[in-house]
Amino acid sequence: MLLTALLSPEDLDDALVTQSGRYARHDLLGWAASIAADIAGAPIVAVDAVPDATTVAAVAGGLLAGVPVVPVPPDAGVLERQHILRDSGATMLLSDDSAATDIPVVPITRTARSTVLPAPVPPTSPALVLYTSGTTGKPKGVVVSHAAIAADLDALASAWEWTPSDTLVHGLPLYHVHGLVLGALGPLRIGGRLTHTGRPSPAAYAAAPGTMYFGVPTVWSRVAADPAAARALEPARLLVSGSAPLPTPVFHALAELTGQAPVERYGMTETLITVSVRSAGERRPGSVGLPLTGIESRLIDESGAPLPADGTTIGQLQIRGATMFDGYLRDGAVVPAPLTDGWYSTGDVATIAADGWHRIVGRASTDLIKTGGYRVGAGEVEDVLLLHPAVREVAVIGLPDPDLGERITAFVVAESGPPAEADLISFVAERLAAHKRPRAVRVVEALPRNAMGKVQKARLRDV
Template sequence: MPLLSALLQPDDLDAALSTPDGAFSRHDLLGWAASVAADLDGAPIVAVRAAPGAATVAAIAGALLAGVPIVPVPPDAGRLEREHMLKDSGAALLLSDDPEAAGESALPVVRVSRRARATTLPAEPADGAPALVLYTSGTTGAPKGVVISRAAIAADLDALAEAWQWTPADTLVHGLPLYHVHGLVLGALGPLRLGGRLTHTGRPTPEAYAESAGTMYFGVPTVWSRIAARPDAARRLSAARLLVSGSAPLPGPVFHTLRELTGQAPVERYGMTETLITVSARADGDRRAGQVGRPLAGITTRIVDDQGAAVPNDGVTIGHLQVQGPTLFDGYLRGGSIQSWGEGWYPTGDVATIAPDGWHRIVGRASTDLIKTGGYRVGAGEVEDVLLLHPAVRECAVVGLPDPDLGERITAFVVGDAVAEAELIGFVAERLAAHKRPRQVVRVPELPRNAMGKVQKGRLRAEGQGAATASSPSAKVRRQFT
């Protein structure tokens, strides 16, 4: 089956794609994408300035029709980041409507927006051919190009269609960036493969979501938190059948508020750039706060200890999460060639618990969210969930900072109303084991986040550690962040 099979269907929706730029029928979008595909003939790989809007959807669809791998470049990428992506990927062309693109890049620039529409389609590329190169930042070094095949995308979208009962009758609404898995693979390519309508709101604001009628809404926790804080907007989503949250853990209070205001709990799912989406709650099943469901069709998961030995699926024991299945990436792009990651079980770098019924709870990144303190292993997410129950706490992030006695000191960075440090520490100690309580609470005006709303805990750790080493741990850190 062609990767963009729904786009190739003969039936024509009046508004298969709606954006702030306008509404486009399926026939018009296909002709537009085919015209772009004709311009890419012979190119080994291309890049696109992935601004939110119809042009980015048409450009990426055109590259996929042509069988040319495409690199989505964030529109707000800094000069060095953009230059790295273009040089490292070996892109031969840059697709962009930005009038300044030619001056910012040494590559030939192909304008995406056009009146021309083509009627001839290239032959469908092989399933295993590379489709996307998504750049993702690791803990060290420059961003790495993750090569994702057409087969992996197809397998993931088909598995999600089963889990979420996604059909051509659905209208998907979101305003997420078009250069990540959530907004691009699920949010744009999903409707082009599975059918239905897509409304991209440009920006994921509560007002934009409330004004767009849909059966499915995609958002990251920051989006859902803002919608939950606007009861009038949240209630207007009550007619939808699915509210999907991903890319970061959804705070428990937001989960419960959305359920109260919309009449349904959000569906949470788990994945990463290298694996696409691998675990999710089901449309017709349970939805549990703080948990992301069971593996999708074709996906197998396990958790192991530091030595690689399996740990029990008892819902309590924390282990390193590993996955295998058809949605995994091919490898990282290095020097114009794909360096395979290996085979078998892929180590996600996340730590999790798995319950006897298969439900997964993601504790977080092993490097930042698994805190080893006083001989205990503590998941940062568990402490964060309890802190968010306190009425004075609006947002929080828990990390482990180096400590000469404990190994790591549980430190909570909190956004909210003024409250005594001792009160919050005691609040956690009353609800969790004593060794899980924060040893330090730092009030901050905001938490550092990336474009997808994920808290950048590495920055908190680095800045907190740097401030703490300058003088006393508590006084200096507090001055640094308030």
């Protein structure tokens, strides 16, 4: 059973604390069981993944019922939301907004609680369908099983010495691996308490006592810039950073202000978390540590030949192990994961030192932008901008930004006169999640292309 701690006979008065209230473990279980009864037998359901207790209860209900759950970002634009709901084939939506969609809506907030639990779910059953950032087009649904999530959380519990005595604090979105799988399902499997702050601000983190804090580099950058908030985290035993590389100055600032260096880890939607620094032992800036228990990693060159783990040779990172996804959801069926002898090509390039420590260098392509802890696909933003009548051609890249990590920047060839930058930014923000909007738009006469007509994005960095 994936949610072993939720089923524990020992109650916990404040197992979940959110902006809407405090929830005992048994109350949360009864809530989830009531939802499970309402959706039993459904092939797949979507959840409005707002940053509150309702999302935790709804996802837990789906997992108890053995119904795959599709988290829908609450700030998704119209096109993005429609794509996720249609592509996934969700037959109902768990939401407190009765006008949220044209498919049947099942309310999440309720007074009803159930003491009847569904039969245990086979471990190989699909648990979640998490949509990627759409690096080369529209987002794809990644199917992750109960067994993969359980294996990942157990490996992280070992690496981080995560126990039922821990209190986890974070304010991350509840529709990604970091915030949902680790940040919400982790406590429901391992035990302990979860405080979700709603938003991951330095003040909110400082006001929430905990032993573990999760954040993305943008969050930690802002915490480091607020010495009083950073010092309030001194009692914690673990500060975890992920979803993008943590800048070295932020690493050192946190270590100085809180008395401990942050722990970095690496993963992706298709593999979950596979490499991490351990809670006990060395913490190196710029490194994400060692493979978790049950995970293998290797570097290959462009021909697929293995490369040496010497700390300097850069290669394409491949991963295999128990945390791999089942495949992509397409037309109502699961297309098996593209594995070669169990190895999955991550699309990232890295170095592996002789002692096994990993350093992620970047993407093998330029189409995945990591901004504010989010992974945004350039292709998805380009597709929307091309809908604007003033845009003839467009290329989107990420440019370095001291706060966000990367700043989404659009290079536009205008149809006639130059369009207003604010108009294009708001055009995207109305159709996609707000964090996917360009932060800057540059109008150019032409996009640089090679002999085959392909846009050479690397050259745009010098424009």
